Amino acid sequence: DEEIWFSDGSVILLAHGRAFKVYQGLLANSSDVFQGLFSIPQSSAMETYEGCPIVRLTDHPEELRHLLRVLTNGKRYYRADEPLDFATVAALVRLSHKYQVDDVRDAYLARMKSCFCTDVKTWDVVSRNHGSGVMKYCDEDAIAAVNIAHLTGEESMLPSALFTYCLLNTRFLLDASPRLDGTEECLSAEETIKCIDARSLLLQNMIGIAVELSDHVLAASVQRIPHFTDGCRTVLLSLRDQVLYLPPRSLLRGALSSRENTIRSLQIDGQLCKSCADSFCNAEEGYLRKFWARLPQVLGTSAPVDWPR
Numbered sequence: 001d002e003e004i005w006f007s008d009g010s011v012i013l014l015a016h017g018r019a020f021k022v023y024q025g026l027l028a029n030s031s032d033v034f035q036g037l038f039s040i041p042q043s044s045a046m047e048t049y050e051g052c053p054i055v056r057l058t059d060h061p062e063e064l065r066h067l068l069r070v071l072t073n074g075k076r077y078y079r080a081d082e083p084l085d086f087a088t089v090a091a092l093v094r095l096s097h098k099y100q101v102d103d104v105r106d107a108y109l110a111r112m113k114s115c116f117c118t119d120v121k122t123w124d125v126v127s128r129n130h131g132s133g134v135m136k137y138c139d140e141d142a143i144a145a146v147n148i149a150h151l152t153g154e155e156s157m158l159p160s161a162l163f164t165y166c167l168l169n170t171r172f173l174l175d176a177s178p179r180l181d182g183t184e185e186c187l188s189a190e191e192t193i194k195c196i197d198a199r200s201l202l203l204q205n206m207i208g209i210a211v212e213l214s215d216h217v218l219a220a221s222v223q224r225i226p227h228f229t230d231g232c233r234t235v236l237l238s239l240r241d242q243v244l245y246l247p248p249r250s251l252l253r254g255a256l257s258s259r260e261n262t263i264r265s266l267q268i269d270g271q272l273c274k275s276c277a278d279s280f281c282n283a284e285e286g287y288l289r290k291f292w293a294r295l296p297q298v299l300g301t302s303a304p305v306d307w308p309r
Contacts, residue, residue: 067091
């Protein structure tokens, strides 16, 4: 390997034809699994190169390189505030879990959980930006995120990862996604069926919120605001109708998204009074929090211990 090849290294890791020359003691101190691999008694038939034993691994070299970068260059090789792509974070989580490098696994799981989170307001921001300050992702990464949640026992990631999976087109739901190591990344048939069924419930929720929200704000505004205008009524009904006529994919994507920015823009433009804008935003927040609490149930999964109730 052009990057991970230390001339004074003491062991060579060979992964799918790519050789990494590293320090045996350093890896053994970081990982009980590596320590076990290196403690196997050497025989005269053991492969060597430049006097160093060769240990064959089944990992994909691109993923292994990510872990070796962190272990050989210091565990702060990737800056804490550096937004990494999902594939890098996933590789580090998978391999640090496999080789029991717990501090690395926990650090990069935290990055993943910054996106696949338990708070609805955080989720609203993350899903709009397809990432947080420390990790970027695309919708297709949800498949790997679900599997990593199962692998590591981080069940708190499941609802938001499964919801993101629901946003994919049906063909993508049914087809496996190839990984670098040649294996296929897919969900179980049971989880896939649950997510397909959940999409209709999510759409119903979005339509229900749009209608109930507009009716609630209209009724409350008429009672509380002496000078409630036809302009506010027209805008509120228009907001409801916009949702009703959205294409299903767009409607689904907005099922857990706040429209506060839109409402405040209408308020600034003078199309909606402050009382109606405040009433809409407060009511919408309540609706979204209630549905977020029900999201695990809608997706057919158990509610994580730290999921909002």
